[in-house]
Structure formats: C-alpha cells, structure tokens
Amino acid sequence: MTPAPTIDLERARRETPGTAAVNHLNNAGAALMPRPVLQAVQDHLAREAEIGGYEAADAVEAALETGVYQSIASLINAAPAEVAVIENATRAWDMAFYGVRLQPGDRILTAEAEYSSNVIAFFHQAQRRGAVVETVPSDETGQIDLKALGRALDVKKRKGRVGLVAVTHIPTNGGLVNPAVAIGKLARAAGVPYLLDACQSVGQMPVDVVEIGCDMLSATGRKFLRGPRGTGFLFVRQDFLDSIDPPFLDNHAATWVAPHRYALRPDARRFENWESFIAGKLGLKAAVDYALGWGLEPIHARTCGLAQRMRDGLATIPGARVLDIGREKCGIVSFALKSQPAEAVQQALAAARINVSTSTVFGTRWDMERRGIDKLVRASPHYYNSEEEVDAMVEAVGRL
Numbered sequence: 001m002t003p004a005p006t007i008d009l010e011r012a013r014r015e016t017p018g019t020a021a022v023n024h025l026n027n028a029g030a031a032l033m034p035r036p037v038l039q040a041v042q043d044h045l046a047r048e049a050e051i052g053g054y055e056a057a058d059a060v061e062a063a064l065e066t067g068v069y070q071s072i073a074s075l076i077n078a079a080p081a082e083v084a085v086i087e088n089a090t091r092a093w094d095m096a097f098y099g100v101r102l103q104p105g106d107r108i109l110t111a112e113a114e115y116s117s118n119v120i121a122f123f124h125q126a127q128r129r130g131a132v133v134e135t136v137p138s139d140e141t142g143q144i145d146l147k148a149l150g151r152a153l154d155v156k157k158r159k160g161r162v163g164l165v166a167v168t169h170i171p172t173n174g175g176l177v178n179p180a181v182a183i184g185k186l187a188r189a190a191g192v193p194y195l196l197d198a199c200q201s202v203g204q205m206p207v208d209v210v211e212i213g214c215d216m217l218s219a220t221g222r223k224f225l226r227g228p229r230g231t232g233f234l235f236v237r238q239d240f241l242d243s244i245d246p247p248f249l250d251n252h253a254a255t256w257v258a259p260h261r262y263a264l265r266p267d268a269r270r271f272e273n274w275e276s277f278i279a280g281k282l283g284l285k286a287a288v289d290y291a292l293g294w295g296l297e298p299i300h301a302r303t304c305g306l307a308q309r310m311r312d313g314l315a316t317i318p319g320a321r322v323l324d325i326g327r328e329k330c331g332i333v334s335f336a337l338k339s340q341p342a343e344a345v346q347q348a349l350a351a352a353r354i355n356v357s358t359s360t361v362f363g364t365r366w367d368m369e370r371r372g373i374d375k376l377v378r379a380s381p382h383y384y385n386s387e388e389e390v391d392a393m394v395e396a397v398g399r400l
C-alpha cells in the first residue's frame with residue numbers, strides 16, 4: 001500500500017515568494033500565487049512587449065486553445081469542450097444563470113448562505129421573467145436542509161414548476177460546505193437544472209462535476225486555486241449547452257456565416273468573449289496544473305487541518321466566538337470578538353503582517369440576518385501556510 005501523499009511544506013513555501021513577507025490567511029480573498037503562476041504571467045507579458053500581443057498569442061496557441069481547457073477539465077472531471085474561461089466567477093455564473101430559459105412563475109430554489117451577487121441576479125431576473133425566488137431553509141447543522149429541498153422540488157405538493165436549483169458550495173463568509181452531491185441527486189431526480197457556485201471550493205478540495213451532477217458550475221482563479229486576479233471559468237455539461245440561451249454573443253461565441261445568419265460555437269466557449277487577459281489565462285492554466293501536481297486530496301486535508309487548528313485555538317480565547325456552521329467544514333474560519341469590531345481585528349492583525357479579511361451582511365444577508373451577525377472576521381489558511389503561522393495569528397488575536 002502506498003502511503004497517502006502529504007504536502008511538502010518546505011517546498012510549498014519555497015515556491016511561494018509571498019510567504020517570506022506576510023502571514024497570508026486570506027486565501028478566500030486572493031491566495032498568494034506560486035512561482036510557476038507568476039512566471040507564466042510575467043513571461044507572457046514580456047513576450048507581448050517584445051513581439052506584439054497577437055504574435056505572442058500565436059506563439060502560445062496550443063496552451064491557449066487546448067492546454068488551459070484540458071487542465072481545467074481534468075481538475076473538475078469535465079471534457080475540455082465543456083469549459084469556458086471567463087474573466088471572473090461572477091460573470092461566468094451570469095453567463096449561465098441569465099441564459100437559463102425561465103418561464104413566468106418558475107421557481108428558483110436557493111439556499112440561505114447564497115452570495116449577494118447571485119441573489120441580486122435572482123431578483124433581477126425574477127422581475128424580468130416573472131420567476132419566483134425561494135430560499136430553502138438550513139437544517140440544525142447550518143447546511144441546506146435536504147428534506148426541505150426535496151419537498152420544494154416535489155411539484156405535486158407545491159404550486160409552480162421549478163426552473164432552477166442554484167446554490168453556493170462554500171459561502172464567502174465561513175466554513176460551511178453545502179452538500180453539493182446530495183443536492184445534485186435531488187435536482188437530477190426532479191429533472192431540474194442545477195447551477196453550483198464553486199468559487200470557494202475549487203482549488204481547496206476535490207470538485208468533480210460528474211459526482212456532483214451539476215449542469216453548470218462557476219469558479220474563480222484567484223482564490224484557493226492560486227491563479228492571477230481577473231480569471232475564472234464556467235463549466236456547462238455538454239448535453240445542457242443548448243438549453244442555455246447565451247445572454248451575449250460576439251464574433252468569438254458565434255460566426256457570421258451568411259449575410260443574415262450566424263452559427264453558434266459548438267462548445268462551451270460560446271460563453272466567452274473575444275478579447276481576454278491572455279497572460280492571465282496562461283497563469284490560470286499554470287495554477288490548475290500546480291494544484292493538480294500537489295493533488296486536491298492532500299491540499300484539502302492540510303487546509304482543513306489548519307483551519308480546525310485555528311478554530312480550536314480561537315475557542316480557547318475568552319470573548320472570541322467561532323461562527324462556522326455546517327456538518328462539513330472547510331478551510332475558511334469565521335469568528336468575532338466581544339471586545340473589538342471585525343475591522344479593528346483585521347487592522348490590528350495587518351499591523352503584525354497577518355492578512356485576514358472581514359465579511360459583512362452585504363455579502364450574505366440571509367445567512368447573517370438569520371444568525372444575528374452584522375460583521376465577522378474571516379481567516380482562511382491554505383496548504384502552504386505553516387502551523388506556526390496559524391498559532392501566531394491565534395496568539396495575536398488573544399492579545400487583543
């Protein structure tokens with residue numbers, strides 16, 4: 001039997017230049033890029049400056065037209081033709097969501113920990129299409145209540161067709177992991193399209209679109225995947241491509257084939273647009289390859305271990321309250337102090353070169369209001385963080 005692979009921390013840190021300068025516990029915001037990602041972006045920018053932007057793209061055509069799609073596809077167990085590279089997760093999600101053919105009266109089922117931009121888009125589309133937004137309550141552990149979701153999907157018991165199940169895998173404001181696979185089973189059994197916001201899960205844990213059974217999935221480059229900012233991607237299942245009416249088309253998404261006719265691209269790249277951050281796209285490929293090189297299982301195990309170490313440490317501090325909910329928890333830690341508001345904690349830690357962030361009711365209003373929380377501190381370690389960094393952060397919080 002081969003032993004389970006573990007993370008070589010010394011190498012992970014050596015390959016992450018930022019670890020020399022900061023204790024970076026804001027990987028849910030934007031992770032520190034590893035050297036191969038930085039190199040891929042810098043090399044291409046230099047190439048553009050030297051020989052011209054179009055000419056530089058031609059020189060890396062294989063990576064741009066094939067490689068990046070193959071890499072992302074292997075990361076999420078998809079086919080390359082099911083992947084579109086889009087400038088961020090929000091726009092990727094929008095291209096899918098705004099294209100779902102909702103009819104008047106269709107219900108959109110979502111969860112309490114849903115992300116603000118998604119909820120705003122639900123309401124926007126509900127106004128335009130006459131759809132109805134329905135929030136499935138959480139169970140006693142804090143994750144989406146699967147029994148309630150099952151009931152909501154049972155059209156015999158409820159009025160109105162369900163047009164879409166759209167949920168966030170891991171919310172922006174804490175350690176909750178929603179049961180994406182179980183949700184997928186219910187959505188599939190009911191024959192309802194399923195859109196998963198996997199922005200915080202891709203890069204920190206194995207995410208398999210076949211196992212999850214989602215029709216659409218969005219993710220970003222800069223968070224746990226450690227890619228450059230301004231990058232993201234969308235997955236759309238092959239059989240589902242034509243069920244989406246793309247909200248925008250251009251001469252990359254489609255071809256002007258006759259004076260009064262265009263033809264849509266056959267693959268998921270119909271959701272892309274022509275001009276893009278080419279260096280970023282190469283950086284995204286490098287980030288995906290780098291994550292696959294470590295393996296998502298060891299990344300997940302180490303990240304969750306560090307987060308739990310942090311929660312255990314914070315729990316010993318009088319006046320500190322750990323706020324993470326859910327049956328399964330991930331690498332995001334959320335907490336509040338009695339003595340200080342969240343921004344003051346963030347600033348005090350920043351002064352000690354410890355990067356954390358804060359999360360407010362404006363990001364996840366339904367969840368925060370239900371729990372009576374206005375603001376919290378969000379600390380998100382990654383596999384390249386050391387146990388010493390986690391302990392230093394806990395000690396610094398203890399001194400506040």
Ligand SMILES: *Cc1c(COP(=O)(O)O)cnc(C)c1O
Pocket residue numbers: 088089090091115168170171172197199200219220221232
């Ligand atoms: C960060 C985040 C987003 C938005 O991703 P962008 O790449 O900034 O568009 C969407 N959903 C969740 C849950 C997030 O945490």
